[in-house]
Amino acid sequence: MPRYRVEFKPAAQRDLxxxxxxxxxxxIPETNALADNPFPPGAKKLKGWGDVWRIRVGNYRVLYKIxxxxxxxxxxxxxxxxxxxx
Numbered sequence: 874m875p876r877y878r879v880e881f882k883p884a885a886q887r888d889l890x891x892x893x894x895x896x897x898x899x900x901i902p903e904t905n906a907l908a909d910n911p912f913p914p915g916a917k918k919l920k921g922w923g924d925v926w927r928i929r930v931g932n933y934r935v936l937y938k939i940x941x942x943x944x945x946x947x948x949x950x951x952x953x954x955x956x957x958x959x
Contacts, residue, residue: 876908877939881948888951896933900951903930904937907946911939925949933957 881889881904889897906913907928919925919936928935934957936950950957 875944877911877944877946879904879908879946879948882950885948885951892933892951896931900930900933900935903928904935904948907937911937911946929954 889900892900911926913928916926916928919927922936924938925936926939927937932954934950934952934954935948936957938947938949939945940947
């Protein structure tokens, strides 16, 4: 299976920089793994958000869009579960 490109929107880059280092160390490998499989076990398509998917990393969520024609996974937001859906 061909690999997808993983890119971060500017808002997601800001979110990532604002996370504690131990959370960042857990989130980065999970986002990189989306290049091999953009639909990992536990990934869910969010209702009412268009074509946005989410993966869980502990109490944090990574929201992303998949562009299959361009072989691109675009990370939209990263944040704590209590704040990310607002």
